[in-house]
Amino acid sequence: xxxLTVVDKEPTRVEEEEFERGLLLSTVESxxxxxxxxxxxxxxxxxxxxxxxxxxxxxSRFDLARFGAEVFRGSPRQAxxxxxxxxxxxxxxxxxxxxxDQMPDPxxxxxxxxxxxxxxxxxxxxIVQGVDEVxxxxxxxxxxxxxxxxxxxxxxxxxxxxxxxxxxxQGLFHFPWRSKA
Amino acid sequence: xxxxxLKGMATTFKHIFRxxxxxxxxxxxxxxxxxxxxxxxxxxxxxxxxxxxxxELCAIACPAxxxxxxxxxxxxxxxxxxxxxxxRLYKIHMLRCIFCGYCEEACxxxxxxxxxxxxxxxxxxxxxxxxxxxxxxxxxAALKQRPDLxxxx
Numbered sequence: 001x002x003x004l005t006v007v008d009k010e011p012t013r014v015e016e017e018e019f020e021r022g023l024l025l026s027t028v029e030s031x032x033x034x035x036x037x038x039x040x041x042x043x044x045x046x047x048x049x050x051x052x053x054x055x056x057x058x059x060s061r062f063d064l065a066r067f068g069a070e071v072f073r074g075s076p077r078q079a080x081x082x083x084x085x086x087x088x089x090x091x092x093x094x095x096x097x098x099x100x101d102q103m104p105d106p107x108x109x110x111x112x113x114x115x116x117x118x119x120x121x122x123x124x125x126x127i128v129q130g131v132d133e134v135x136x137x138x139x140x141x142x143x144x145x146x147x148x149x150x151x152x153x154x155x156x157x158x159x160x161x162x163x164x165x166x167x168x169x170q171g172l173f174h175f176p177w178r179s180k181a
Numbered sequence: 182x183x184x185x186x187l188k189g190m191a192t193t194f195k196h197i198f199r200x201x202x203x204x205x206x207x208x209x210x211x212x213x214x215x216x217x218x219x220x221x222x223x224x225x226x227x228x229x230x231x232x233x234x235x236x237e238l239c240a241i242a243c244p245a246x247x248x249x250x251x252x253x254x255x256x257x258x259x260x261x262x263x264x265x266x267x268x269r270l271y272k273i274h275m276l277r278c279i280f281c282g283y284c285e286e287a288c289x290x291x292x293x294x295x296x297x298x299x300x301x302x303x304x305x306x307x308x309x310x311x312x313x314x315x316x317x318x319x320x321x322a323a324l325k326q327r328p329d330l331x332x333x334x
Contacts, residue, residue, distance in 0.1 A: 117306070130276075140302060
């Protein structure tokens, strides 16, 4: 009979989280991710000509509703995704940041077009050289302006990214045995 | 009143039998305009010679300053193009690029041409600096996207 070694060590926080995610929450996580990725509601943040293509993407020909993302919300409180469509001037930057802050978690940002992604042709002091100076950007979509297909491609990339996320690490679930911590 | 209602409903029901206008993008694609300007192609001839002679005209013409070229001299041992010089480094910043096609217009050698590829989105800003390796296209592949190119330049 072999003697089993007793490891009387408390599991670390990381191990606990790994256990909860792997054993308890793997399917729930994928369900949450599926729900999130199939209903990305964008906040309508059109700043310039790219917004026209964004509207075209939402319209019937390209039909963003196929991805569950057709509901362009006027209020950031109801939105998950911010499609920054157009060049962002320095004066507009605080407004963009405020709207981003008002969006509830989880939230994502797509920088649509050359100007939003890096300043594009406007390499001047008045234009923010890429909205990633102000908000964290998830997907960059180049083009001037991008075709609706390109924007849909960007949204599909974002959906892929969402499926790889771990909602349990974002404090979405409450564990009663964790309340002491 | 009933008649009006029926008239209205007839309009509604007519739409049920119409062909849907939606193009479900990832599965089916719209035909591009014949002169659509997509991702650049850095054309390499059939004999392995690059067409670019490193004249930097595209970089000068670029309104967004998206092109960076470092030319170098061709030598007898190492020959990359038919001209005196070739582009040792050729980079295009695809985020800066506005796909205006001025580079193609400026190019005297038909070395940089706009293709039809447009799915360029990515997660990282660093991914968008396209080097020569990523842009290089053999002439045959380039002709598929752009049949109007000169095969024997």
